[in-house]
Amino acid sequence: MLKIHDTFTGKKVLFKPIDKNHVCLYVCGPTVYDRAHIGNARPVVVFDVLSRLLRLRYPKVTYARNITDIDDKIIKKANERGISIEELTKETTKFYHEDMASLKALPPDIEPRATENVSNMIEMIKTLLEKGYAYEEQGHVLFQVSTYKGYGQLSGRTLDEMIAGARVEVAPYKKEAADFILWKPSTEDQPGWKSPWGRGRPGWHLECSAMTKAFLGHSFDIHGGGCDLVFPHHENERAQSICSTPEGSFAKYWMHNGHLTIDNHKMSKSLGNFSTVSGLLEKYSGEVIRIALLSTHYRQPLDWTESLLIQARRSLDTFYGALRCLGNQNLEDQKDLVPQVIWDALDDDLNTPLVFSHFHTLASEVHKATGNVNRMEKASALKASGRVLGLLSEDPECWFQNPHNTGAETVKQVEKLIKDRKQARLEGDFFRADSIRDTLHAMKIELEDSPTGTTWRRLCSKVLYNTKNNE
């Protein structure tokens, strides 16, 4: 039985879907103005694991993740680059899809775009005006926060607290400081849509409200996103949705992933510690990045460091090392092989670090297994468990030999040198054998002799196998 931490109640609760035959999950997606950074990737990977788990448990799952393609940052960036907004959002969306696919994140079932749902948003604003939750002022339409008693329930703050803590000058068109924009006017050079309140564009919070209603209905199971979205974004979404659609309850559960820091500092372009996914992929495989993101519980803060990635790579080496005995066989529909302890860890609010500790146990059991049947059984359990988390899907030999596109020429050369070394060893010329091994090591190739022959692996980074000297 899956238990999840629900932000609304602040507790770990048993997940009970609204409809056990169809689970709906909505996660806040990217604003497409720039390449995705590693912080953007965390919710994607976390909720990818959740969606995979849900799909194994329920007959139908609809996972929706929006693309925000209306936003002032987009306008600004497009102007800076001298390209059209459409060009920018199209390009950024394409890169986003590529980057997330590299991290083995499956695409969501639905990916609604804000620009394609403006009419839904306008309808929602109309309803909010009719019901007296919103007002129009100087071409803007604002949600009047004081009209909704439930405001603040999600983020756990009261209106008084917010007023006390307000540090921002109140815009002249606002009745009250906490009111937020549903619609704002656009100038000629800004993108805009016709509306009863003139040409303009929607406020940021509105799109998720309008799109969840359009695609998932007025009530759905889980709403996810980064913890920084709790306030104001999700608080505002919730207010809009519940006020405009009182027959629904909007999200039944709220899940938020913790933030990511880089070397203990908040990621920011001005500090120069901004890591894009594509940049990381130049040095590490997507699977290393994925397991690094999952190596800390999703609600905890995660400090992104080189050492984290090295450890992630090491863990994967261990796991793939244990899978070598399986060869390249596929394991379709083998979820029965997953040990109960791993299901239990996942069911406990996605305790992925605990899952990986069980992975290590399995890997160790593979090596210690006395009989081949036992060995294969443990290895299959590891492989099947990895599959649940979207990991360990590579062919193990490929993992070791070709994690970073070893060229065919290199492979040939390596095999030739291994043959030469074998000959030298047979002749008892260990000096020559060792010198060949040194040559290979300089090519970042490591050899492993075993009773059945010599295998090789490609070293991932220099630091990786030299931690003794560096730490």
Add this chain to the structure above:
RNA sequence: GGCCGGGUGGCAGAAUGGCUAUGCAGAGGACUGCAAAUCCUUGUAUGUCGGUUCGAUUCCGGUCCCGGCCUCCA
């Protein structure tokens, strides 16, 4: 200033009212021509001060740090 998280061994990171994961790194050993991989053994921890308790790292309170949010942000 307000609100919310968190402080676990050298590092990463789970868990728990008593039996204190796991990984990396360190030490010793086995295997190996030597390595690598693997296996065995092994040291080290719960910020701080009180309270509750037979017993707290775990519950409660104070305190000190750290981070996040309150403005765009995953």
